[in-house]
Amino acid sequence: MEPPSPETPATPLRLPRKGEEVEVVVRALGERGHAVAEIAGRTLRLKGAAPGDRVRARVLRRGRRGLEARLLERLEPGPAAADPRCPHAGTCGGCSFQAVAYGAQLEAKRRWIEEALAGSGLARVPEVAPVLGMEEPWHYRNKMDFSFASRRWVEEHEPEGVDASFALGLHVPGRWDKVLDLQACSIAFPEAEALVHTARRLAREQALDPWDVHAARGLLRHLVVRKGLRTGEILVDLITDALAPERVEPFVAALLEAHPEVTTLVQGVTARAAKVAQHDEERVHHGPGFIREVLAGRTFEISPTSFFQTNTLQAERLVGVVAEEAGLRPGERLLDLYCGAGTLGLCLAGSAEHELLGFEVVEPAVQDARRNARANGVEHARFEVGDVRDVLVAQAHGALPPSEVVVVDPPRAGLHPEVPAALAALGARRVVYVSCNPRQATGDLLRLEELGWATVGARPLDLFPHTPHTECVFTLEPR
Ligand SMILES: C[S@@+](CC[C@H](N)C(=O)[O-])C[C@H]1O[C@@H](n2cnc3c(N)ncnc32)[C@H](O)[C@@H]1O
Incomplete structure (x- = not known):
């Protein structure tokens, strides 16, 4: 091993103190938007570096979860290094992976989903498809x-x-x-x-x-x-x-x-x-x-407070993936849960061949969804204001018409604990679970597996380049 150069401090074998400078080689990317290295058997997290980079950093904090450090210098950029584009990259925190080549970001996102599935307790773990990334991953937020x-x-x-x-x-x-x-x-x-x-x-x-x-x-x-x-x-x-x-x-x-x-x-x-x-x-x-x-040939009205996918180009690809996974057959009905302004449902089941029913808790978004259905000439769609949990519990009393395919696209927290059982009881032949928080979603997948469903597909997309956010479409079928 080469002796440390006189200009740079040696990596201590003991645990460094707060304020101390260290030299480390970055090992991986963490799901919270950090680069991760190891020092004296502990994890060290810092921002602004890529796997393979040898960096000099100052320890900011020592805690139970390891050390946090601030990047001082990239001594030797690794193969995944990239130059941040934005002058605020080190401060803003909005896109903490700007210092990482885009391909390496996509690989890291796939690995996180694989790890989340592997550690979820699922008996049947689906293969995770490569992450569909953007050709030009800049200025994508609408x-x-x-x-x-x-x-x-x-x-x-x-x-x-x-x-x-x-x-x-x-x-x-x-x-x-x-x-x-x-x-x-x-x-x-x-x-x-x-x-x-x-x-x-x-x-x-x-x-x-x-x-x-x-x-x-x-x-x-x-x-x-x-x-x-x-x-x-x-x-x-x-x-x-x-x-x-x-x-x-x-x-x-x-x-x-x-x-x-x-x-x-x-x-x-x-x-x-x-x-x-x-x-x-x-x-x-x-x-x-x-x-x-x-989006996907349909026009959507978006009012100030309603949810709409923030990356239009990738949302279009998301619609494509969800449509493939849903595989709606002529005459089948679609239930779109957490439907926002109706984007997924209207793109998938907008033709007269299908009946569409959507539920969403934010009223203006439901009004948008209804307007969007009218504007696109979709007559067989119904959108209602409702908390998905209440809707599904009510369904136990026969309030919902049967649907062959169900799309669920919950917020980051995933499904309410009572939802998986009610979902499993709907009698659908397929559930497409769109998740913006795959680690959280694996808990729901496990619950559904216990209820007799199998996760048969995992297709991630990158809707949020340069950030640690991941999106994944999981497909479930009754076993
Ligand atoms: C990730 S967004 C999906 C929206 C839509 N599927 C789309 O692609 O545009 C999640 C949506 O769930 C809604 N939501 C959150 N909690 C809900 C609940 N308990 N019941 C119904 N909708 C809910 C939010 O308002 C938001 O519109």
């Missing part, structure tokens, strides 16, 4: 939610004493109270950046106060921007803590003048402390109050 804040995160390269009293951007990871003043974003749709710059300039010129998390007040709270990739329509959703027309109208007018590409501008009002862009009250200042997107 929606961004930026926060206004009265406390700005000061980046390392900035001089001391800079004005930190205003920010519009993204929350710095681990800092609920500080926001990075976003100058560029490599994953947002291209027009998003200019909208952020204009909104920031206007807010400052017009002396509008940003949200102060500590005092829980401030007019400007969020700037949510959405774009229909296929239609070019752009929605701006400005979240404020009060309607305040005398202050908001001049801001909105100037924003629209500077950005004629914005096709609709909505103001959502919420006085709640929660850091989410929600509408307790709504005012449409310009345009129809929604945008349209085309």
